[in-house]
Amino acid sequence: MPDFGLEITPRPDLPAIVARWQREITAPELQAGYFAILAAADALGCWRWLLDLRRRDELATPELTVWMNTEFFPKLPGRYPVPVRIAFLISPLRAQQQQSVSSVAALSATARPGQGYLTALFTEEAAAYQWLGQ
Template sequence: MSSHGLDLVFRPDLPALIARWQREVTPQELQAGYQAVLAAADAAQCGRWLLDLRRREDVIEPAVNAWFGTTFAPGLRGRYAAPVRLAFLISPLRARQSVVATVSAADTDCRIATFTDEASAHAWLARADA
């Protein structure tokens, strides 16, 4: 499925929902994209998400990050049988620049990690203790 500059694929073999932003998006499109991720995750009852941000330049958008941290992520608490696992995949350049905002896992009941390598992100998502 593709909308909001986002491709969504559920991989039951992993199991994980993979969300890849394909272009720059407006803050409104980004919020709508996260809602689309949530709807797809609910349909699959999948709390393991790989969020691929490598094609986006605007990884940090203050208004969206505030919304994500105070509204969206806390709303994930108790939604699935286990806490949601969010693996953010970013480019090595972004990782060196430390431009990805952090969301408190304590506030959200989510497991959150950032990766520059997709295989490592999938391995972390698959871990029972992740």
């Protein structure tokens, strides 16, 4: 089974799915990885996701932003009993350098509970887990 440069770990103690990219990836690997996260979350009925982006570069392209907003995020509403909570974990340096141009920062800027998901951006894992637990 392809791993898309991604390690997905169920954390029933939180409960959450933790997905960590382990290397640089291509846009198709990113897309496949998001669907792998969705499949793992569906198998566990888990709507809390920590996506650790610290080991991969930003893949901000207009095409990927369109894909996220038209292909991936529309699959989330009604999938679970509450909106999916997605915590994006990035390095402090990346947060400082790329906040204005980051696709993750743009995705996390607006709450979207009516669209089936909430997102937030974090530089500390403990803070991300605390937010996921709300």
